[in-house]
Amino acid sequence: MRDIAATIQPEQDDLVRADLTATVCVQGAPGTGKTAVGLHRAAYLLYTHPQRIRRGGLLILGPNPTFLSYIAEVLPALGETGVRQSTLPQEIARHPVTGTDDERAAAVKHDARMAEVLRRALYARVAAGAADSLAVPDGSYRWRVPADESARIVADVRDEEPPYTVGRERVRARIVRYVQDLAERRAGPRTDAWVRRIERSRPVGAHLDYVWPRVRPEEVVARLLGDPDALARAADGLLDDDEQKAVRWPAAGAPRSWRSARWSAADLVLLDEVGGLLEHPEGYGHIVVDEAQDLSPMECRAIARRAAFGSLTVLGDLAQGTTPWAARSWRTTLAHLGRPDATVTPLTTGFRVPQAVVGLANRLLARLDVDVPAARSPRGDGELTMRPVAPGEVGSAVVDAVRDALAREGSVGVVAADADVPRTRHALDAAGIAAAGPEALGARVAVVPASVVKGLEYDHVVAVEPAAIAEAEGPGGRGLHRLYVVLTRAVSRLDVVHGRPLPF
Numbered sequence: 001m002r003d004i005a006a007t008i009q010p011e012q013d014d015l016v017r018a019d020l021t022a023t024v025c026v027q028g029a030p031g032t033g034k035t036a037v038g039l040h041r042a043a044y045l046l047y048t049h050p051q052r053i054r055r056g057g058l059l060i061l062g063p064n065p066t067f068l069s070y071i072a073e074v075l076p077a078l079g080e081t082g083v084r085q086s087t088l089p090q091e092i093a094r095h096p097v098t099g100t101d102d103e104r105a106a107a108v109k110h111d112a113r114m115a116e117v118l119r120r121a122l123y124a125r126v127a128a129g130a131a132d133s134l135a136v137p138d139g140s141y142r143w144r145v146p147a148d149e150s151a152r153i154v155a156d157v158r159d160e161e162p163p164y165t166v167g168r169e170r171v172r173a174r175i176v177r178y179v180q181d182l183a184e185r186r187a188g189p190r191t192d193a194w195v196r197r198i199e200r201s202r203p204v205g206a207h208l209d210y211v212w213p214r215v216r217p218e219e220v221v222a223r224l225l226g227d228p229d230a231l232a233r234a235a236d237g238l239l240d241d242d243e244q245k246a247v248r249w250p251a252a253g254a255p256r257s258w259r260s261a262r263w264s265a266a267d268l269v270l271l272d273e274v275g276g277l278l279e280h281p282e283g284y285g286h287i288v289v290d291e292a293q294d295l296s297p298m299e300c301r302a303i304a305r306r307a308a309f310g311s312l313t314v315l316g317d318l319a320q321g322t323t324p325w326a327a328r329s330w331r332t333t334l335a336h337l338g339r340p341d342a343t344v345t346p347l348t349t350g351f352r353v354p355q356a357v358v359g360l361a362n363r364l365l366a367r368l369d370v371d372v373p374a375a376r377s378p379r380g381d382g383e384l385t386m387r388p389v390a391p392g393e394v395g396s397a398v399v400d401a402v403r404d405a406l407a408r409e410g411s412v413g414v415v416a417a418d419a420d421v422p423r424t425r426h427a428l429d430a431a432g433i434a435a436a437g438p439e440a441l442g443a444r445v446a447v448v449p450a451s452v453v454k455g456l457e458y459d460h461v462v463a464v465e466p467a468a469i470a471e472a473e474g475p476g477g478r479g480l481h482r483l484y485v486v487l488t489r490a491v492s493r494l495d496v497v498h499g500r501p502l503p504f
C-alpha cells in the first residue's frame with residue numbers, strides 16, 4: 001500500500017472528491033484501491049472542509065487492529081489531525097468482551113429484527129397507566145394530577161418518539177406544566193424558582209420513576225436475555241421459539257444482576273442499540289467504513305447512529321464477505337446504514353494483483369454466490385506457481401516457496417488456516433527462516449492466519465493448503481470467500497502449496 005496521489009485514476013479521483021454531503025459506496029474487486037480511495041477521501045475532506053470536519057470529527061473504521069496499524073502508515077498526516085482510526089468493536093465497547101456466543105446466538109443478535117425487540121424491551125418499562133394520581137404538596141396546597149392525565153401525557157410523548165431520556169424529561173416538564181396551570185388558576189403566577197422546585201420535588205420524581213423510569217442499557221439487555229417471559233413479550237411475532245432459546249442465557253448460568261453479566265461481542269452491539277434509543281450518540285461529520293461487506297445489520301445501525309448528520313464512504317467487496325452475516329447486496333447494507341439511495345460505484349481495475357493471479361482468483365469468484373464484476377489487471381508482470389505435493393510434504397514445500405521468494409526483493413506473507421499457523425511457523429523455524437506475525441509491519445517474512453489477512457498485501461504470498469483455509473470456516477461458512485481473500489493479497493507473486501486437491 002502506498003500513497004497513490006501520483007497515479008490516481010479518474011474513477012478513483014471522482015470518488016475521492018465527491019461532495020462532503022454525498023454518501024458513496026464502492027464495490028471494488030480486490031486491489032482496486034478501495035482502501036487507498038477511502039484514505040485519500042479522508043485527506044481530501046479534511047483539506048477542503050477543515051472546520052466542518054474538525055467540528056464533527058472524521059472516523060475511519062477498519063476490520064481489525066492489524067489493518068489499522070497498516071493503514072496508519074499510508075497517510076500519517078491523518079493521525080495528526082484528529083482523524084480517529086478504529087474498529088467498530090472498539091467504538092462501541094462499553095465493557096470488555098468476557099462472554100461468548102455460539103454461532104446461532106450471534107446470528108440472531110446481529111439480525112435486524114433485534115432492533116425492534118430491543119425497542120419493545122426498553123419501552124416495556126414505560127407504564128401504560130395504572131399509576132395512582134400524583135399529589136404534589138405546595139405550601140398549604142396539594143396539587144393533584146389524575147392518573148388518566150399522567151397516562152395521556154406519557155402516551156403523547158411516546159407518540160412523539162423522542163430518545164428515551166429526552167422522553168422522560170418531556171414527561172416531567174408536562175406534568176409540572178399541568179401542576180403550574182392548576183396553581184396559577186388558584187393562586188396567580190408562579191416564578192421560575194417555583195417551577196424548578198416542583199420539577200425536583202420528591203413526589204414528581206417518584207411518579208416519573210414509575211411511569212418512565214431511568215434505565216441503563218445493561219438492565220434492558222440483561223433482563224431481555226435473562227428473563228424468558230420478558231424475551232417472549234418483546235420478541236412476540238419477531239423471533240420464533242428456537243431463536244429465543246438461542247439467545248437466552250441458560251437459567252443455571254444466568255448472572256444475578258447485569259453488573260456481573262459476561263458480555264459477548266454481539267451483546268455489545270445490543271447494548272449500543274439500546275444506548276442509541278436512550279440518547280442519540282454524538283456523531284461524526286464523516287465516517288469511512290472499510291470492508292463494509294462484513295457488517296451485520298445491527299452493526300450497520302451502530303454506524304448509522306454515529307453518522308446521523310454526516311455522510312459515509314462505504315468501501316467493500318461482496319466477494320470478500322466472510323462473516324456469517326456478510327452482505328449479499330449493497331442495497332440491504334446501505335438501507336441498514338440509513339442511506340438506501342446511495343449510489344454504488346464499481347471499481348474493477350486491480351492495481352495490486354498481477355494478471356496471472358487475477359486469473360486464478362476469478363476462477364474461484366465464479367464459484368461464489370455473489371453477483372459482482374470480476375477484477376481486471378493491467379499488469380502482465382508477476383507469477384503464479386502451483387505446488388501440488390504429497391500431504392506430508394506441505395511443510396517442506398512451504399519452506400521451498402519462501403526460499404524462492406527470499407531470493408527476490410520484497411515482503412513475504414505465508415498465509416495459512418489459523419489452525420495451521422503453529423505448524424507452518426515451526427517448519428520455517430526448523431529451516432532457519434525467521435518469521436514474524438502479521439502485526440510486525442515491515443518484517444521480511446510474516447506468517448499470517450487467514451482470518452486476519454483481509455485488507456493486507458505482501459509482495460510474495462505463499463498460500464498454504466487452500467482446502468484447509470476454506471474448511472476452517474465450518475460447514476455452511478464462507479470458506480471459499482475466505483480463500484478468495486487469501487489468493488488476492490499478492491503484489492507480485494503467488495505460490496499455492498497444496499497437499500490436498502484445491503477446493504475449486
Ligand SMILES: Nc1ncnc2c1ncn2[C@@H]1O[C@H](COP(=O)(O)OP(=O)(O)OP(=O)(O)O)[C@@H](O)[C@H]1O
Nearest residue numbers: 001002007008030031032033034035036351352455
Ligand atoms: N491508482 C493507483 N495507482 C497505483 N497503485 C494503486 C492505485 N490505486 C491503488 N493502488 C495500489 O493497489 C494496492 C491495493 O490497494 P487497496 O489496498 O486500496 O485496494 P483494496 O481495493 O482496498 O483491496 P482489497 O479489497 O483487496 O483489500 C495498494 O498497494 C495501492 O497502493
